Amino acid sequence: MRVLGISGDPTGKSKVDTLVKTVLENSKYTDTEFISLRELNIGPCKGCFSCIKTNHCTVQDDWNSVESKVKEAEILILGVPTYYGAAFGINALTHSFLERWFSLRHKGIKLNLKKVILIIVSGGEHENTAITNLKTFFEIYHGVTDIEVIVSRGSIPCLVCGEGESCPISFAIEMYGEGLKITPDIMPSLEKQNDVIEKSKLILSK
Structure with missing residues (x-):
């Protein structure tokens, strides 16, 4: 099985990268690859329809370097942070990447995908929109119906921006109440989510 791990985290410091790599490192399959979208320049679909006859996107950017890998993958691990999660579900970096799959579905789907593992990291408990x-x-x-989901609790921006204790629209205050003091013990670190780590280790190990 060819396993492709894609992280849509734009920072390189989040739980998204860690969990995608955890699944890959514990997979029983050895043909694996990790790709970080933050290291690539992949813009959105331009709606030009130049791909209709060839199933190949003509926009010149880094999609060209991953197109064949997407087509060849039999298992996809997709890690997604949920920016503006209640409204959009997924962040723009991941959205642009997925829009470019449009070129792979003319005259029959051009994928080998048999299974998708979604890793959703949400700070505001809005993972259901993304899922x-x-x-x-x-x-x-x-046409992929074998889909499994791993959800990890992330930090909402208001916990880390520096103004979360006093901002008049702080979601942190809404979540934790008036008089909030942001301390390390309320931060949802991955180390506190043993069930998520274990699921990530086991999901492709058997």
Whole structure:
């Protein structure tokens, strides 16, 4: 099995990267690869329809370096942070990457994908929007029905921006109450989520 791990984390410091790599490192399959979207320049679909006859996107950017890997992958591990999670579900970096899959579904789907593992990191407990939208993307548009989900609790921006204790629209205050003091013990570190780590280790190990 060819296993492709894709991280949509733009920072390189989040739980998304860690969990995608954890799944890959504990996989029983040896043909694996990790790709970070932050290291690539992949823009959105331009709607030009130049890909209709060839199933190849003509936009010149780093999509060209990953297109064949996406087509060859039999298992995809997709790690996604949920920026503006309640409204959009997934962040723009991941969205642009997935939009470019449009070129792979003319005259029959051009994928080998048999299974998708979604790793969703959400600070505001809005993971269901991302899960629903991504399942629609893979099931309806690309014919993949074997989908598993791992959800990790992340830090909402208001906990780390420096103004979360006093900002008039602080979601941290809404979550934790008035008089909030942001201390290390309320931060949702991955080390506190043993069930998530274990699931990531086991999901492809058997």
